[in-house]
Amino acid sequence: MTQSTPAPVVSSTLHGNVLVLAIDHPPVNALSVDVRRGLLAAIEAAELDAAVAAVLIVGAGRNFIAGADIREFGKPPLPPLLPAVCNRIEACSKPVVAAIHGAALGGGLEIALAAHYRLAVAGAKLGLPEVQLGLLPGAGGTQRTPRLIGAAAALDLMLSGRHASAEEAATLGLVDRLGTSDDVLGEGLAYVRELLAAGSAARPTRAADALADEAASRAAIDAARKQTASRSRGLFSPLKIIEATEAALTLPFDEGLALERKFFLECLESPQRAGLVHAFFAEREVAKAPETRAATARPIASVGVIGGGTMGAGIAVAVLDAGLPVTMIERDDAALARGKAQVERVYDGLVAKGRISADAKAAALARFTGSTSYDALAQVDLVIEAVFEDMAVKKAVFTELERVCKPGAILATNTSYLDIDDIAATTSRPADVVGLHFFSPANVMKLLEVVVPARVSADVVATAFEFAKRLRKVPVRAGVCDGFIGNRLLAVYRTAADYLMEDGASPYQIDRAMREFGYPMGPYQVVDLAGGDIGWAARKRRAPTRDPRARYVQIADRLCERGWFGQKTGRGFYLYPEGARTGTPDPEVEAIIDEERQRAGITPRSFGDEEIVRRLMCAVINEAANVVREGIALRPLDVDVTLVHGYGFPRYRGGPMKYADMLGLAHVLADLRTFEQEDALFWKPSPLIVELVERGADFASLNGTDA
Known part of the structure; x- marks a missing residue:
């Protein structure tokens, strides 16, 4: 029996004097090594073929190219690398046109940017979403995009990771033409023939001049740097995107490409990338509940x-x-x-x-x-x-x-x-x-x-x-x-914070330490925002069933008894004069804390910010392990998604269980054993953590997926 040869993922078809390169790599035409090899070989062949006057790149199926092949994530890269493919497309002496339908994202858009002309049909979406994975565009995106559409528009796309519609892309100058139908091949061929009839030559994007107004470009870069410092505090890749865009303004193209590649590799090695990639996969996996496979939804x-x-x-x-x-x-x-x-x-x-x-x-x-x-x-x-x-x-x-x-x-x-x-x-x-x-x-x-x-x-x-x-x-x-899942972990997080506060840390230091860790707000800022009366009601509801052995910190109750419920009453842990949204520390609260320490017979001690983070994260990780062990959460990744999307856990750390794996569960268990000497009830290590450490496993092993 003869074996059939699989169809190439990049096919070449001559339409008159136009060579059409069709990428057909289901489901989304991702840029696998075979696609990269196919594109490079086809461009080389087109260069040498006298019958070819121009090249048209299109995608088969529903997309142009939706980005990198996620199956290659975390594996050693195989040549040719995408920057080399993009540079070869741009260097082609014959006009190369990209006709875009569906998604042209990440490396897919970088392929299109390397082409000399771009057309998009209605419904296309174009974007450079690498920032969402802790990366930056690494195949010329930070150098070609600002040269083509200016620094402000390029930074907006790259720092947000958002998708632009075909219409917006045309307005920005990201594409040269909007198709009037959804026949991407027909529209693309018509555009190429029009260009050939007009004598249009190859037009390297690196020569585009949207950065010519240096003052405006510099102002856009400075504004992005300032905005990123507040909006993306603690994130690594956004600052590298800005630096690479600045290089497009200040350096020759090839030097800018080399710097972009250096930054890309730095991002690739960053632990933030590991956390963001985990979050990316976990968000897709979390929707696969057993019931969604077993039953059909009602209308x-x-x-x-x-x-x-x-x-x-x-x-x-x-x-x-x-x-x-x-x-x-x-x-x-x-x-x-x-x-x-x-x-x-x-x-x-x-x-x-x-x-x-x-x-x-x-x-x-x-x-x-x-x-x-x-x-x-x-x-x-x-x-x-x-x-x-x-x-x-x-x-x-x-x-x-x-x-x-x-x-x-x-x-x-x-x-x-x-x-x-x-x-x-x-x-x-x-x-x-x-x-x-x-x-x-x-x-x-x-x-x-x-x-x-x-x-x-x-x-x-x-x-x-x-x-x-x-x-x-x-x-x-x-x-x-x-x-x-979420509020159970929030309760433990808050309890651990209360213990720290009663033992000597101020609520303002605790909040600052957790903001530095990556939370948008500290635990006591959150209490004031939500309303202290909500937690007070929950504590009173639980009082009859509270374990009599459990330590109970009464500081928040003292504030609530005074009617200090946070922002809505003008004071809580913080003062909010004249309806201010941002609080200032309150000396009276610190005096109440001191009184409560004396009542409880506690001699306050000092805590470093690092120990505050260690204790709060150990408490959350430990309870999260119990949540998984009891089946409240199906997998560790369900906990991670819950805390990232509902409770402000820094996305770039992946979630508490991914963070625990990155710390090493043995280190987490060692901390729990240390803290257990102070309070054997609260800090009792979860049997799940003990078991995983004993067999050298981690939380990821329980996910049943690469997430």
């Missing part, structure tokens, strides 16, 4: 939201933004009016910032209705309860939902801590009850914990994941326990 055409407070209004906006109609239920007309006003305020803010048009706002609000009667929910497919965090209140809501909702309607609770199995027992249809734990503001925050009670049906869970995707959220499957 969702309309949604009810119960409660018009901050959370309910945010959920309503998220659903409206997904194009679905929303019915909001409130207890009376005044509360309903406030809920609708909250929704309108969100849209007014988006219009004011230029994020959406007034017509888009009107269209969204046209899908919004409100009622004070649960009967208005009779035909909705999904109801999300977002009322006060009190079991009796929530059970009363579900009793009403049991009465009015149609068979097959999904009944979801947005509870942050409460037992959803207990809530589900209120109804005769526990198979339809699921947790959808949004994070505030719900229309902005990406995380959605899908909390899976014991009696829920698989198709309801599958529907929750599909719904999250429709809302452009990152869903994480969580089991039922107090706080699920």
